[in-house]
Amino acid sequence: MRTLYVPNTPIHITYRLYGSIPNLPLQKLHSSRRLQRLRLEEQYPQVRRRADPQLREEYLEACRATEIDHYLNYDRMLDAAMTGPRYLRGSSAKRIVLDSWHHLARQHNLRIYAISVMDNHVHVLLENRSADQLVSLVELLRNHKKYTATQLNRLHGTRGRRVWAEKEYTRTVRRGGFEHVLWYVLNNPVKAGLTDEPLSWVGNWWADELYEAFILSRVA
Template sequence: MTGCKPVLQQNMDEFHERHLPHFQPLGGLFFVTFNLYGCIPKEIYQQWEHEFQVEKEKIMLFSKSKNEDLERLNKIAFAKKDKFLDTYSGGKHFLKSETLAKIVADALHFWDGKRFELFAYCIMSNHVHVVLRLFNDTEISTPPYLQEIMHSIKRFSARECNKLLGETGKFWQDESYDRLIRNDEELHKILVYVLNNPVKAGLCQQMKDWKWSYIKDVYNHIM
């Protein structure tokens, strides 16, 4: 990959996520989704934010199984947002540009084998799905947190894409969705979900037809 390499940020205060109660252990396997800033109308985003906080407050006050109900709420919120991103023709779709999509792909591959193991990704016109496993302290001396990795990827790709666009403002939405993958069955379902995204959105007939998808060789049978 050309250009300056992504820089891992050490100040963890910068990675506080406003929406979700994240559990991000070192060495974890994660499903992450992040989207372009401005690809969702502000009024819709604020409405979702309000609805999420109302439901979260109810759970925190009244639920007898808070963790399970929060996980269910997170899944519902993610599904609503992802469906919108797949179908909304307005907003920003910068990643339709092959040049910009390649910058994002290169940023995702940069730390593969150095800080994490990249399992899969799918780059859509306004959002990105990625599955990766962080290296632990038996594999490298200073294993990263997920927030550090995502900050590095987003910071580098935002800078390079903005250069080409002639822009200086935000490129990515600050918040992202992440989920710790707990077993092989869940991993398989998520890999299929990621690779099937452009098929579901009506952009291609088969998973293998989408140019901006990647799957680790050992999982090629999924394609």
């Protein structure tokens, strides 16, 4: 189910450039997830899940594991892509994406914890700071993509070029999992083989407030 609003707990968003993954491998990846879900439905029939809370929890945990496995395979495909657009390559392009997120954070009272701008996709870790103001994730991403597409096309002299893929992945960070997700985001260029030092990667940004609690221990 697509997340409609930015929650008051951390959420990890991943979105990519249009054409960054070829259609056939992407279709195979989605088909594999659907098959896994069908197998889980057979293994944990709905009638039995309703009658047995423990079985229902096992089913939900298996579904979460399937979704995580699907996402990790998706992210690996982006990191390993040998063809496709690289519109986000270079410090000027990455700065457009970073600046847009910081502008949106000020505008909508968001707390951004970390961003990693790769050459063909982006990771963002953020949450809604307001307890009484709903922030539409759909509108947020729509505005971000529209603005950054215009600026990237202006940077590259390619007016009207389609920049972003339509869909994104969103995952709410589970209790106790914040540090793991934070370093997953910041280590993205490391696992892609682009750098050995995530804190100096030109596309990485993290909130100053995280330094002592989560960053210093890794670099000390």
